[in-house]
Amino acid sequence: MSDEKLYELVCRVSKEIFGKDFQHKAYFNQRLRTTGGRYMLRSHHIEINPLVFEKYGMDELVGVIKHELCHYHLHIEGKGYQHRDADFRELLKTTNSPRFCSTLIERKTRKITKRYTYMCAKCSLSYNRKIRLNTQKYRCGRCYGELKLVSSVNLK
The missing domain is CATH 3.30.2010.10 (Metalloproteases ("zincins"), catalytic domain)
Incomplete structure (x- = not known):
């Protein structure tokens, strides 16, 4: 057209x-x-x-x-x-007009391949993350204790 x-x-x-x-x-x-x-x-x-x-x-x-x-x-x-x-x-x-149009492009979904679990050495609060974090740089949000990597799981 x-x-x-x-x-x-x-x-x-x-x-x-x-x-x-x-x-x-x-x-x-x-x-x-x-x-x-x-x-x-x-x-x-x-x-x-x-x-x-x-x-x-x-x-x-x-x-x-x-x-x-x-x-x-x-x-x-x-x-x-x-x-x-x-x-x-x-x-x-x-006027019987649509509020939204139909989907024009398919959105790509990002597949998460790993999950990381960190635990505070002081208060034992656990943190689940998609992205690995630097334990030297970050601390526990509750007690400011040191974080330790407990597990990393591969997902597919």
């Missing part, structure tokens, strides 16, 4: 759903990673992540456009346009 077709779609959705004209620019922004789209406060333009259309199709794209148009029209009218504002939430409900 081209930027021109996106602009036509935004204008059509604005006219049909909101009953108001969209008078600024709408275009795809390849650099958006985690968000479906964004409304620019200063220029009033709308940027859309092309992954929304590629991964989820037209229905999700229209949902993101409606969400951004909620920001747009409320901001133009001088009403509460932020996610936390009652005006914004109410307009989302009346």
Whole structure:
């Protein structure tokens, strides 16, 4: 889908759903990673992540456009346009717009390969850590006693 077709779609959705004209620019922004789209406060333009259309199709794209148009029209009218504002939430409900878009990128989870257990030599308080710590540098938080490495476990 081209930027021109996106602009036509935004204008059509604005006219049909909101009953108001969209008078600024709408275009795809390849650099958006985690968000479906964004409304620019200063220029009033709308940027859309092309992954929304590629991964989820037209229905999700229209949902993101409606969400951004909620920001747009409320901001133009001088009403509460932020996610936390009652005006914004109410307009989302009346236009049946989504509050969030679907996940665009899969987040990488870091696997923990070791666990370390330290114990205070004075008060016997134990500390579990993911990362090894320098026992010469750190002390017990309760009694300021010396820490000793009790065990390190390999997890896989």
